[in-house]
Amino acid sequence: MIDVVNLSCARGDRxxxxxxxxxxxxxxxxxxxxxxxxxxxxxxxxxxGLTRPIEGEIRWDGTDIRTHGDDYRMRFLYVGHLNxxxxxxxxxxxxxxxxxxxxTADATRIESAxxxxxxxxxxxxxxxxxxxxxxxxxxxxxxxxxxxxxxVLDEPLAALDVQSIETITDILAEHLERGGMAILTSHxxxxxxxxxxxxLSLED
Amino acid sequence: MxxxxxxxxCIVRRDVTVAWRRVHDVVLPxxxxxxVTSLFPLGVGPEPNLLRELAPGVLWVAALLATMLSLNxxxxxxxxxxxxxxxxxxxxxxxxxxxxxxxxxxxxTGLPLVLMAPLLxxxxxxxxxxxxxxxxxxxxxxxxxxxxxxxxxxxxxxLRGGGxxxxxLVLPLYTPVLIFGAGAVAQAANGQSAEAHxxxxxxxxxLALTLAPWATAAALxxxxx
Amino acid sequence: MHxxxxxxxxxxFAGKLLPWLAALTAVLLVTGIYLGLxxxxxxxxxxxxxRIMFIHVPAAWMSMFIYVVMAAAGAIALSWQxxxxxxxxxxxxxxxxxxxxxxxxxxxxxxxxxxxxxWAWDARxxxxxxxxxxxxxxxxLQASIEDPRRAARACAILALVGVVNIPIIHFSVEWxxxxxxxxxxxxxGKPSIxxxxxxxxxxMFGAFKAFFATTVLMRMRNELLERERETxxxxxxxxQDK
Numbered sequence: 001m002i003d004v005v006n007l008s009c010a011r012g013d014r015x016x017x018x019x020x021x022x023x024x025x026x027x028x029x030x031x032x033x034x035x036x037x038x039x040x041x042x043x044x045x046x047x048x049g050l051t052r053p054i055e056g057e058i059r060w061d062g063t064d065i066r067t068h069g070d071d072y073r074m075r076f077l078y079v080g081h082l083n084x085x086x087x088x089x090x091x092x093x094x095x096x097x098x099x100x101x102x103x104t105a106d107a108t109r110i111e112s113a114x115x116x117x118x119x120x121x122x123x124x125x126x127x128x129x130x131x132x133x134x135x136x137x138x139x140x141x142x143x144x145x146x147x148x149x150x151x152v153l154d155e156p157l158a159a160l161d162v163q164s165i166e167t168i169t170d171i172l173a174e175h176l177e178r179g180g181m182a183i184l185t186s187h188x189x190x191x192x193x194x195x196x197x198x199x200l201s202l203e204d
Numbered sequence: 205m206x207x208x209x210x211x212x213x214c215i216v217r218r219d220v221t222v223a224w225r226r227v228h229d230v231v232l233p234x235x236x237x238x239x240v241t242s243l244f245p246l247g248v249g250p251e252p253n254l255l256r257e258l259a260p261g262v263l264w265v266a267a268l269l270a271t272m273l274s275l276n277x278x279x280x281x282x283x284x285x286x287x288x289x290x291x292x293x294x295x296x297x298x299x300x301x302x303x304x305x306x307x308x309x310x311x312x313t314g315l316p317l318v319l320m321a322p323l324l325x326x327x328x329x330x331x332x333x334x335x336x337x338x339x340x341x342x343x344x345x346x347x348x349x350x351x352x353x354x355x356x357x358x359x360x361x362x363l364r365g366g367g368x369x370x371x372x373l374v375l376p377l378y379t380p381v382l383i384f385g386a387g388a389v390a391q392a393a394n395g396q397s398a399e400a401h402x403x404x405x406x407x408x409x410x411l412a413l414t415l416a417p418w419a420t421a422a423a424l425x426x427x428x429x
Numbered sequence: 430m431h432x433x434x435x436x437x438x439x440x441x442f443a444g445k446l447l448p449w450l451a452a453l454t455a456v457l458l459v460t461g462i463y464l465g466l467x468x469x470x471x472x473x474x475x476x477x478x479x480r481i482m483f484i485h486v487p488a489a490w491m492s493m494f495i496y497v498v499m500a501a502a503g504a505i506a507l508s509w510q511x512x513x514x515x516x517x518x519x520x521x522x523x524x525x526x527x528x529x530x531x532x533x534x535x536x537x538x539x540x541x542x543x544x545x546x547x548w549a550w551d552a553r554x555x556x557x558x559x560x561x562x563x564x565x566x567x568x569x570l571q572a573s574i575e576d577p578r579r580a581a582r583a584c585a586i587l588a589l590v591g592v593v594n595i596p597i598i599h600f601s602v603e604w605x606x607x608x609x610x611x612x613x614x615x616x617x618g619k620p621s622i623x624x625x626x627x628x629x630x631x632x633m634f635g636a637f638k639a640f641f642a643t644t645v646l647m648r649m650r651n652e653l654l655e656r657e658r659e660t661x662x663x664x665x666x667x668x669q670d671k
Contacts, residue, residue: 048293082289086222087285101301102211360573376563377591379601383602419586422586
C-alpha cells in the first residue's frame with residue numbers, strides 16, 4: 001500500500017502541484033491524467049525516489065520511503081519514458097542485466113517474458129535493430145521477469161501497435177488480480193473490464 | 205552483501221560486453237594517446253636530449269588528455285538510453301554502483317594506457333631505468349584520474365558542450381596527480397628514488413576511493429532529477 | 430536567523446544594509462590605499478614596488494575565503510534546499526574570480542621588476558591560476574544548466590570537491606616549485622612584518638571584506654528578484670520601484 005501525503009513538486013522555480021494526497025492499495029490501478037507539463041512524469045519519478053519533492057511524504061506500508069532506503073527500491077518496477085535498453089546487448093542479455101542488479105535472474109522467466117511480448121524472433125540480435133515499439137515492449141518485458149507489488153509506468157503504451165496494447169493491458173490486469181498495484185500515466189484510455197481503476201487529474 | 209557483489213560483477217560484465225562489441229570506442233583514446241605523444245617531437249624537434257627531458261611530462265599529459273577524452277563514454281550513453289536510471293533504482297548504494305562503472309571504465313581505458321606507455325616512452329628516449337616507475341605511477345594515477353573524472357562526467361550529463369565543459373571542470377583537479385606522476389618518472393630518469401612521489405600518488409588513490417564515489421553518486425542524482 | 434532565510438524578508442533587510450556597507454567599503458579603501466602608498470615605509474630590499482603587496486595579499490586571501498564561503502553555502506543548499514544559500518553561492522563566484530584575477534595581475538606586476546618577465550611559475554601565483562580555473566569552471570557549469578535548482582545543486586557538489594582539492598593543489602604546487610626551482614627565480618617574498626606595514630594591510634583586508642559583502646548582497650538581491658519573479662512580493666517590489 002502506498003500513501004502520498006501533501007506532496008508538492010516543482011520543476012526549477014515553477015511549482016507543478018501542491019499538497020497532493022492519495023492512496024493506492026492492493027489490486028488498484030491509479031491512472032494519472034493531466035495536460036502536458038502538468039507534472040505527471042515528475043510525480044511518477046518522485047514516487048520512485050528519482051526526484052525530490054519540495055514538501056510532503058510518500059509512505060510505503062505506513063513508513064516514509066526515505067526511512068526504508070534501499071529496501072523500498074525492491075518494492076516497485078519503473079518503466080519511464082526512456083526504455084533502458086542497451087543497443088549492443090541482445091534482448092535476453094538486456095533483461096538479464098537489469099534483473100541481476102537485484103538478484104540472480106531466472107532464465108526461464110526471461111524467455112517466457114520475451115515470448116509473451118513477441119520478441120522471440122530477435123532473440124539473438126542486438127537490441128539496436130529493434131523498432132521503437134519493439135524496444136518499448138522489451139522495456140515492458142522487465143515487468144514479467146521480477147515479481148514486484150508496485151508498477152510505476154510512464155506512458156507504457158506509447159509507440160505500441162494494437163496487438164501489443166492488448167497484451168500489455170492483459171498483463172496489467174493479471175498483475176492487479178494477483179494483488180499488485182499500478183500507478184501510470186497514459187494519453188490513451190485503458191480498457192480493463194475488471195480491476196479497480198481510479199483516475200487522478202493533476203489539473204487542480 | 206552477496207547481492208551487492210553480484211550487482212557489481214553484473215555491471216562490470218555488461219560494460220565489458222558492450223565495449224567488446226564497440227571496440228572502436230575503446231581503442232580511440234589509445235590512438236589519441238599515441239598521436240598526442242608523437243605531436244611533441246614534431247612540435248619541439250627530434251633532439252634526443254630535449255625529448256628525454258620532456259618525456260615524463262609529455263607522457264603524463266598525454267595520458268591525462270586521453271583519459272579525459274574517454275570519460276564521455278562513462279555515463280553519457282547509459283544516461284541517454286535510460287540504463288543509468290535503472291542503476292539509480294537498484295536496491296544498492298549508488299556510490300558503490302558508480303564505482304563499479306568507474307572500475308570497468310578503467311579496465312577498458314586506463315589499464316591499456318598503462319600497458320601502452322612504455323612503448324611510447326621509448327620513442328621519447330625515456331631511460332630504461334625509469335620505465336618501471338612510469339608503469340607504477342600510471343598504475344596508481346590513472347584510477348585517480350578515472351575517479352575524479354567520473355565526478356565531472358556525472359555533473360555534465362545531458363548538458364550542451366558537455367565534453368569541453370567536463371574538461372574545464374576536471375583538468376584543474378588533475379594537477380596534483382600530474383605533478384606527482386610526472387615528478388616520479390623524472391626522478392627515476394635522473395637515477396633518484398621516486399618512492400616519495402609514488403607514496404603520495406598512493407595516498408591520492410586512497411583519498412579518491414573514499415571521497416569520489418560519494419560525489420559521483422550525488423552528481424548522478426542531481427543529473428537524474 | 431530562520432526568518433532571514435526567507436527571500437521575502439532578506440531582500441529589504443539587505444537593501445537597508447547596503448548603503449552602510451558601501452560607505453564602509455569606500456572609507457576603508459581610501460584609508461588603506463593612502464596608508465599603503467604614503468605612510469608605510471618602502472622595503473629595504475624591494476623599494477617602493479613592495480607597496481603592491483597591499484593589494485596582492487588581501488586579494489589572494491579573499492580569493493580563497495570566497496571559495497570557502499561558496500562551498501559552505503553550497504553545502505547548506507545541498508543538505509537543506511535553502512534557496513538563499515543557493516543564491517549566495519552563485520553570487521560569490523564572479524566576485525571570487527575577480528579577486529583571483531586581481532591577485533594574479535597584482536602578483537605579476539609585483540614580480541616584473543624582480544623577474545624581468547611578466548609571469549613566472551611561482552608557487553603562489555600558480556596556485557592562484559588553478560584557483561581561477563576552478564572559479565571559471567564553476568561559472569561555466571552554472572551557465573550551462575537551465576534549471577536554477579539543478580544548477581545550484583551541481584555547482585554545490587563541484588565547489589565541495591574543489592574545496593577539498595584546494596589544499597591538495599597548494600601542497601602539490603609547493604612541492605613542484607621547490608623541486609624545479611631555478612636559482613634565478615625567487616618567490617614573491619613577504620617583507621618582514623612591521624607595525625607600519627601591518628596596519629595598512631589590515632585596513633585593506635577590511636576594505637576588501639566590506640567590498641565583498643556589498644557586492645555579494647547586491648548580486649543576491651538581483652538574483653532573488655529573478656528567481657522569485659512569479660511571487661507576490663516581487664510584484665510588489667516592482668510596483669514600488671515604478
